[in-house]
Amino acid sequence: MTLKVELKPGERIVIGRSVVTNGATRTALLIDGQDPVLRERDILQESEADTPAKRICYAVQMMYLAGSADAVLPIYTKLTRDALRAAPSMLEIVERMNNCVLTGALYKAFREARSLVAYEKSIFEHAARGERLRTDGANDGEPA
Known part of the structure; x- marks a missing residue:
């Protein structure tokens, strides 16, 4: 094609x-x-891989560019395991990405890894919004 x-x-x-x-x-x-x-x-530079999801994305990108998961698989496995311990809600995306890696569909795995980065960003944004909530129980985001 x-x-x-x-x-x-x-x-x-x-x-x-x-x-x-x-x-x-x-x-x-x-x-x-x-x-x-x-x-x-679309290329993620190693210096930009500064969050758990970005490090996973970088590892998957290296697999894709190498045409094989073999050399990077141990690092990828550790990174995904650590990320899931920190944020179990990533499981669905990580499972899709793992299936792609295991079947050799490395470009699809790279796309899933980019979805993981976007999801992680939403988690960070949600956490930042939570810091702005009032301590008196109101949650409108307005200053107390």
């Missing part, structure tokens, strides 16, 4: 082990093959 990717001027994309940088004009690429493909905007 052919993948069509449209690139903005100067946008980069990873195809297999190569980084392709677009020139000065908008370009459409038609890509055939099984090599991993990631747009620059």
